[in-house]
Amino acid sequence: MKIAGSVALVTGGASGLGEATARALVNAGAKVAIFDMDQERGYALAQELGDSAKFFAIDITSEEAVASAIDSTVEAFGALHAAINCAGVATPGKIVGKKGPLPLDRFNKVVAINLSGTFNIMRLAAVKMMENAPNEDGEKGVVINTASVAAFEGQIGQAAYAASKAAVAGLTLPAAREFADYGIRVVCIAPGLFMTPMLMGLPEKAQQSLAEMMPLPKRLGYPSEYAALAMHIIENAMLNGETIRLDAALRMAAK
Numbered sequence: 001m002k003i004a005g006s007v008a009l010v011t012g013g014a015s016g017l018g019e020a021t022a023r024a025l026v027n028a029g030a031k032v033a034i035f036d037m038d039q040e041r042g043y044a045l046a047q048e049l050g051d052s053a054k055f056f057a058i059d060i061t062s063e064e065a066v067a068s069a070i071d072s073t074v075e076a077f078g079a080l081h082a083a084i085n086c087a088g089v090a091t092p093g094k095i096v097g098k099k100g101p102l103p104l105d106r107f108n109k110v111v112a113i114n115l116s117g118t119f120n121i122m123r124l125a126a127v128k129m130m131e132n133a134p135n136e137d138g139e140k141g142v143v144i145n146t147a148s149v150a151a152f153e154g155q156i157g158q159a160a161y162a163a164s165k166a167a168v169a170g171l172t173l174p175a176a177r178e179f180a181d182y183g184i185r186v187v188c189i190a191p192g193l194f195m196t197p198m199l200m201g202l203p204e205k206a207q208q209s210l211a212e213m214m215p216l217p218k219r220l221g222y223p224s225e226y227a228a229l230a231m232h233i234i235e236n237a238m239l240n241g242e243t244i245r246l247d248a249a250l251r252m253a254a255k
Contacts, residue, residue: 001139001234004029007077008234009070011035011060011121012087014042016196017146020223021084021230026052028231033073035060035087035121060087060117066124074128081132082234083125084144085118088164090198092157107160114164115171118145122175122186130182137237140183144230145172147190147243153252165190169243176241185240187233192247194221215249 008025012018013034019041022032026049034055036042046055054076056069074080091110093102122143129141147169154162169188176186193199193210199220200207211219229246233239 001081001135001142001237003231003234006081007031007073007079008082008084009033009035009073009080009125010084010086011117014038014045016086016198017191017194017223017226018084018086019045020227021086022049022053024224024227024231031077033069035069060121061112063120066120070124070128079132080125080128080141082142082144083121084230085121086146087117088114088146090161093160094157095159102159110160111164114161115167118168119171126179126182126184129184134183138183139185139237142234143175143184143186144233145186145188147188149190149192149245149247149250149252151190155252156255172243173241187239188243189226189229190243190245190247191226192221192250194223194226196223213250217248221246221248
C-alpha cells in the first residue's frame with residue numbers, strides 16, 4: 001500500500017513510538033489522526049504537523065469515543081487506510097507482593113488498555129477500511145498492533161503487562177485470517193527496549209544497565225526505528241499475520 005495520499009490513525013501518537021510514527025507518516029505524504037490522552041502534547045504535535053494531522057483526545061477503551069474519533073477522521077480526510085496501535089501502559093507489580101496479592105483492578109486496567117483498547121481500535125477501524133476501493137493487490141487497509149518482547153519473556157513484576165502483550169500477539173493471526181476476506185492486513189510489532197518516555201524516566205545509570213543487555217547494537221532502540229518498520233509494513237503487501245520482534249536479539253532475563 002502506498003503511504004503518500006493515505007490516511008492513518010496512530011494511538012499513543014503524542015509521544016514515543018506513536019509520535020515518531022505519526023511524524024514519519026506525515027513526512028511521507030500521509031494524513032494522520034493522532035489519538036492520545038495527553039492533550040498538551042497532542043495538540044502541540046498536530047499544530048506542528050499542520051493540515052496533515054488532527055489530534056483527538058480520547059480513551060481508546062471507550063466504544064463511543066473511538067467510534068466518534070474515527071468518524072471525524074474519515075470526515076476530515078476522506079478515508080482510513082491504516083491504524084497503528086502504540087498506546088499502552090506498563091504498570092509493574094508482583095502477583096503476590098509485600099502488600100499481598102496484586103489488586104485485580106490494577107491487572108484489569110493494564111489488560112483493558114493494552115488488549116481491549118487495541119481490539120477496540122482494530123474492529124472499528126476495520127469497518128471503515130472495508131469501504132475503501134482495493135488496490136492492485138486487493139488491499140483496502142493495514143492494521144499494525146504493538147506487543148512487546150515481554151509477551152515472550154515476561155519478567156518478574158510484569159505479569160499484567162506480559163499477559164496483555166502476549167494476547168495482542170495472539171490476536172494477530174486470527175485477525176489477519178478473518179480480515180483477509182476484506183482486503184485488510186494485520187501485523188504486530190514486538191519491540192524490545194526503546195527510548196520512550198517510559199524508559200527515559202529512569203535514572204541514567206539504569207538506562208545504561210539496560211543498554212548493556214542489548215546484543216547488537218548495544219543501545220536502546222530509537223522510536224524512529226519502530227516508525228521505519230511500521231512504514232515498511234504498510235508498504236510491503238506480503239507482510240501479514242506476523243509478529244515481528246524489533247529487539248536487537250534481546251532475550252529478557254527473569255528480572
